[in-house]
Amino acid sequence: MxxxxxxxxxxxxxxxxxxxxxxxxxxxxxxxxxxxxxxxxxxxxxxxxxxxxxxxxxxxxxxxxxxxxxxxxxxxxxxxxxxxxxxxxxxxxxxxxxxxxxxxxxxxxxxxxxxxxxxxxxxxxxxxxxxxxxxxxxxxxxxxxxxxxxxxxxxxxxxxxxxxxxxxxxxxxxxxxxxxxxxPSIEIRPIDPAKARVGLTLNRYLSADYASNATKTNRMQRALIQAVAQRPVNRLYSQGEREETLAIFAKGEEKQKHIQSILEKYNLDGDKDVEALVSDRMQAFFDVDEWAADAKENVDVLVGFRLHGNVIGLHQGIPAVFFTYDSRIRELSTLFAIPSVEVEDYMPINLENIFEKADFSKVQHVYxxxxxxxxxxxxxNGLNHVLANPVTAPPKKALEKPNLVQTDQNLGEVTDWFQDEVGYMTGEIQTLRDRAWKLELALRELKAPKPNAKLAS
The missing domain is CATH 3.40.50 (Rossmann fold)
Known part of the structure; x- marks a missing residue:
């Protein structure tokens, strides 16, 4: 140099x-x-x-x-x-x-x-x-x-x-x-939908500028956690989230407290499969080389709501499916033609079905x-770099159309999904109404005239 x-x-x-x-x-x-x-x-x-x-x-x-x-x-x-x-x-x-x-x-x-x-x-x-x-x-x-x-x-x-x-x-x-x-090129590995070891990353910050619909996005993430947890070979990566990382490194009662907090955060308290995933198969890495090596050795496909939780595998040829929920995820998954599931579609998650329908045929060429x-x-820009010469010419135009995964939805699964979701939303609405009524009562009490102490005596 x-x-x-x-x-x-x-x-x-x-x-x-x-x-x-x-x-x-x-x-x-x-x-x-x-x-x-x-x-x-x-x-x-x-x-x-x-x-x-x-x-x-x-x-x-x-x-x-x-x-x-x-x-x-x-x-x-x-x-x-x-x-x-x-x-x-x-x-x-x-x-x-x-x-x-x-x-x-x-x-x-x-x-x-x-x-x-x-x-x-x-x-x-x-x-x-x-x-x-x-x-x-x-x-x-x-x-x-x-x-x-x-x-x-x-x-x-x-x-x-x-x-x-x-x-x-x-x-x-x-x-x-x-x-x-x-x-200058990558080769995406094939997926065995029935046996693939899945790596998952979670995102606690899915609202405001980071989700086009916070409710749909968080509910879809919850469903994905449950789907991944059902396979005992699957693992979860903490990408620096506070509670998840503390749950990995803490011991005894302190560890259990953080695990319980995670389950409650995603409304999964009592789900033993998810608890086992969080307590026994969750990893956190602060060294990128170690993170990449672990994914290469233990994961066949990556899914999740963190951009770089998927990229840690993609650059090594490990297939990944994005769940798109904001401008950044949509922009990058589109640019690289990566198969994606749009949270706005708000459909039940069947991992095997998604992996079967995910089309990676364009990814290698677009990469x-x-x-x-x-x-x-x-x-x-005159930067001193070590990149090998490309094997093809740059694109004439960047991709703008997403590579959405077109799954065949089972009517029974869809019906059960929406029945559960409607039940959840109904409960949330009632909770908000109860809170609003308590607030209204508190405001009325504050505005009510106070009895004159002298007259009362």
Whole structure:
């Protein structure tokens, strides 16, 4: 990596904004430094999907020295780099939202020399809509756009959001995590629907900008948990969720308390299959290499409501089926033609049926096209990378039509599903009515005139 210029060794140096993890010696892997998980997760959860994105970026790039600074600390001038770097990259994430303002990064962006290249930036909304980005964010992105050849965006929707604020120099690359294997092609393994070992990830944060319909999404996730739990060879991965990770590392009564909390969260208290899945077959990894190795050895297909919980297998050729519930999941599953189940359809979950009908025939071809686009993106921005030359030309146009799984629904299953769901919703409505009535009574009591103490005496 180091270059020799007129007898002087030049070390290639990379500055990373919002990497969000530690870097192993050799600069090719990312991990979280967590010596005491119980203490760390008692304070809150961590999204290990972000670490996977950073890890994949590190594997693709080739630099001798790497310095990382989080957006949250970018306003502190004492933490700014005191030397020049060959390039700055921004780890992709959900930066294009109506609630995320990155104006605090502007002074640093203006100071940094050399290219500033965002890799995998994405819009985040419950469903497709025009976004009104904060003015500070718009200014920051225009500064960045002027300092790079192209901004790498997650998909068509993200490109539209940039276009709406006048930024045209974008390239649709997906997420760098999809290319973690560094190969120009992948081969998706076949699935045996009846015997496949299933890996599942859960998501506690399915509301607001992260679900087009929170009720449907959470109920579908609950049904998926039950379906996966029925096979004793299946396993569950915690992707940094607080309660799940504590349940893995705690012992005795403390462990049981967290398990019970998880069951209650998903309204599965008393389901012995789910309890066994959570207590005996749930894993958490803070090292991406270890996470990937475990999935490769123990899983035949991945499902779930976490994007990177599926990608950890896909880049290794392990098939995955997405459950699509927000703009990000829909955008990326569409771009890579990955079979998906749309939660808005709100139908019962039969895993064997889903695996039989999931069509992966386009995934391998589309991956090669998207890889070629990613290669072109890194190259045109002057980033030092190790990607092999693509085996095909980049796509002329990004995919915009989802690869939905078309299952044959059993009338009995559908009837039972909706009877149970109607019963649940009826109970929830009654609970809300009871709460509203109690609140009304409390308000009336507050507004009622107080008896005059003197008259009463």
């Amino acid at each position: 180091a270059q020799i210029l007129e007898g002087v060794v030049h070390m290639k140096k990379l500055f990373v904004l919002n990497g969000g993890a530690a870097v192993k010696p050799g600069n090719k892997s990312a991990f979280l430094k967590i010596d005491d998980p119980l203490s760390s997760f008692s304070r809150g959860g961590i999204n290990t999907g972000d670490v996977l994105v950073y890890d994949a970026m590190l594997k693709a790039l080739a630099y001798d020295q790497i310095k990382n600074l989080q957006f949250a600390h970018a306003g502190d001038e004492k933490l700014w780099p005191q030397e020049d770097y060959d390039a700055t990259v921004i780890r992709g994430s959900n930066y294009l939202t109506e609630t995320v303002d990155i104006s605090n990064v502007i002074p640093l962006l203006k100071k940094l020399k050399g290219p500033i290249v965002p890799v995998g930036v994405g819009a985040q909304a419950a469903k497709y809509k025009k976004l009104e980005l904060p003015k500070g964010s718009v200014e920051a992105w225009k500064i960045i756009a002027d300092k790079c050849e192209t901004i790498g965006v997650r998909g068509v929707y993200s490109a539209e959001v940039f276009n709406d604020i006048g930024i045209k120099n974008v390239r649709i690359i997906g997420c760098p995590s999809f290319y973690r294997n560094l190969r 090669r096209l998207n890889y070629a686009e990613y290669h072109r993106f890194l190259t045109e």
